Amino acid sequence: MLTHVSVVLCRPKFSENIGSVARACVNMGCSSLVLVSPRSFDLKKAAPLATSKGKVLIEQAQVHDSLETALKDFHRVYATTARVGKWRKGILNPWEAAQSIMDVEKSTPSCALVFGPEDKGLTNEEVELCSHIISIPTSKEAWSLNLAQAVLIVLYECFKLIPASDCRQIKPGDSRLITRQESMILNQNIREALLTIDFLDQDNPDYFMMPLKRLLSKKDLRHHEFNLLMGICRQIKWMAHKNNQGPQ
Structure with missing residues (x-):
């Protein structure tokens, strides 16, 4: 699964969103959650949205005071942002980033997916700490995504590259063609x-x-x-x- 991928939430504002992110992580087989300076985090508010498996992920999450410290041991770091242009070049779509993240031919390096706070996103300084930038295409009229939605979209693009045999089977095999x-x-x-x-x-x-x-x-x-x-x-x-x- 996505055992080499960690979701890093930088200065998340709402405990409920952390819970929803944890649920998205366990749905997609991501077993590592990192919190950087969470604001007024309350497990009681996060747990109902995390569900039982997500609650365990939150309880096991690493917590750091700075993004730089949180990222120091990762091989590849992907910043996610809705703001593009100016110096933010070489931006990847989620499916393009997934190809690199899931490139098992190159020893599967540890990867961090960094998501900024709900109200402002990552600062320029925080984006500079990352080696790659991901932006999720949306409608021109509404391009701001909920934090958990953004996490789920990026993780799902990675999840799609996992062999089908390793995933939950949704539909039974078709019956044979008639003669x-x-x-x-x-x-x-x-x-x-x-x-x-x-x-x-x-x-x-x-x-x-x-x-x-x-x-x-x-x-x-x-x-x-x-x-x-x-x-x-x-x-x-x-x-x-x-x-x-x-x-x-």
Whole structure:
């Protein structure tokens, strides 16, 4: 996971935001949080937003009085800022920075992601302590991000480069594609079902089935989808037969 990455919050203003950042960290597999001169930090305010795993991360966080001290042992340091222009050149998008941060071919150096306080961001002097600058693209009309949102975006770009086998599996594997024989069986059952409800012209049903066959052929059907459509056909034929029998 992101074991070589540390999130550094420089002079964070709100305890609640620290809690939300901690939650974002554990969600993305980042196990290191560093706080630099947090203002009026209150664990009771941060914990509800951190959740149980995030609360542990906060309790284990390093706390420093200066950013320079906090960064002294890292190999690469990335400042995040919304303010660009003038001397702030060579700015990376989060996905560009992630390529460097997750470059495991180069011995995976320890990396610090530095985020400034919510109200003013990092000062010029603090940015100068960092080797790289990251800025998150946003709408021109609203470019100020919540602290936890910014942390999550940068970490997620790194997380996307982790092998899928190391991440939580969200969706089960797809069922197999249906065979040509199964496709023909499905078409035949759809034809029979539509005939029972007089949807197809009884005199020439195959002609009117052609558009439907073309529609179904646009997608590679999976076996679970085949079973679903077959079930619908069976239900249509059963209901048609029941209605034809009339009341007993």
